[in-house]
Amino acid sequence: MKQAEIRDSFERFLQKRSLRLTSQRERILDRVFETHEHFSADTLYNWLKQEDGPSVSRATVYRTLGLLVDGGFLESLDTGQGELLYEHVLGHQHHDHLVCVDCGKIEEFFEAKIEQLQEEVCTRKGWSLVSHNLRLFGRCRSCVRKKDGAREAGIES
Amino acid sequence: MKQAEIRDSFERFLQKRSLRLTSQRERILDRVFETHEHFSADTLYNWLKQEDGPSVSRATVYRTLGLLVDGGFLESLDTGQGELLYEHVLGHQHHDHLVCVDCGKIEEFFEAKIEQLQEEVCTRKGWSLVSHNLRLFGRCRSCVRKKDGAREAGIES
DNA sequence: ATATATGCAAACGGTTTGCATTCAA
DNA sequence: TTGAATGCAAACCGTTTGCATATAT
Numbered sequence: 335m336k337q338a339e340i341r342d343s344f345e346r347f348l349q350k351r352s353l354r355l356t357s358q359r360e361r362i363l364d365r366v367f368e369t370h371e372h373f374s375a376d377t378l379y380n381w382l383k384q385e386d387g388p389s390v391s392r393a394t395v396y397r398t399l400g401l402l403v404d405g406g407f408l409e410s411l412d413t414g415q416g417e418l419l420y421e422h423v424l425g426h427q428h429h430d431h432l433v434c435v436d437c438g439k440i441e442e443f444f445e446a447k448i449e450q451l452q453e454e455v456c457t458r459k460g461w462s463l464v465s466h467n468l469r470l471f472g473r474c475r476s477c478v479r480k481k482d483g484a485r486e487a488g489i490e491s
Numbered sequence: 492m493k494q495a496e497i498r499d500s501f502e503r504f505l506q507k508r509s510l511r512l513t514s515q516r517e518r519i520l521d522r523v524f525e526t527h528e529h530f531s532a533d534t535l536y537n538w539l540k541q542e543d544g545p546s547v548s549r550a551t552v553y554r555t556l557g558l559l560v561d562g563g564f565l566e567s568l569d570t571g572q573g574e575l576l577y578e579h580v581l582g583h584q585h586h587d588h589l590v591c592v593d594c595g596k597i598e599e600f601f602e603a604k605i606e607q608l609q610e611e612v613c614t615r616k617g618w619s620l621v622s623h624n625l626r627l628f629g630r631c632r633s634c635v636r637k638k639d640g641a642r643e644a645g646i647e648s
Numbered sequence: 649a650t651a652t653a654t655g656c657a658a659a660c661g662g663t664t665t666g667c668a669t670t671c672a673a
Numbered sequence: 674t675t676g677a678a679t680g681c682a683a684a685c686c687g688t689t690t691g692c693a694t695a696t697a698t
Binding site: 412451452472 | 569571589591592598600602604605608609611612613616617618619620621622623624625626627628629630631632635
Binding site for chain 4: 352354355356357374375376392393396397416417418
């Protein structure tokens, strides 16, 4: 999905709710869809401060992130390290995350069988599934390598 | 595992680290293994305040909870609602959680096939799995019922 | 014209921490 | 005796909010 379509979709979303397209919202939308990394509210705030364009306050960053999550433009991801991370949704399929406990790296994965088993668990218990959050914590390929290197050198972890 | 064994195990843990068995730690340990509910630091603090025994400050509650998690006596559970919940571990097998988005109820489940698929995902990606966190958010049996009732009565959700 | 957004700074809420005092070993 | 633990209150940190001002429609 390209920038222009996203923009249209955002405008429609705002109209539906009688909200206004401000230069701040415009700027945040653009910036957020420009990156494919996971980012925090603070990171986004700093990007906007450094790069040029209409100034955006911290409060507006938070308010707009909330709006974008509501509208299904962004998803938030709780890595359990205090701050929420965000990633854009449009053009991305659902996935879960691997988080490296050594370097913080995040990778995405999708495993249909896990998704299906989650539904089965819910059904079995009489619940109705709304969403889920699966995080695998481990060591990424390069941190595993580093650790093995250290072990060979006789350094205890 | 009965209270006395847990107590011994805790004393050994403290000795190993040259930490001391204080009346506060004793009281927290007992209280925590007395309940089978999930509880927050604040809930625990209030239990200790209402029931009688040696007084325990909020700071000590937090410090001791940390200690018990380190020692593998408790596990913490991030429901994503701001505060951490705790549950005791000894005598409990690993499980994941269902969280009701309407009433906050928590149920536990264990699904071996999901556990195994997580390992497979990691292996496939070259990661080494350390732990995981799976939360299913949905509506519990009784909230589903309530919601259906409302729908029949023509009340929109 | 007017309802909505913004920026600022203060508030929030769970948790952590510095420090003087108390206590287990 | 002395290193560790406690209680208190202040600090922390990401996030939210009240309010006066600015702005999109």
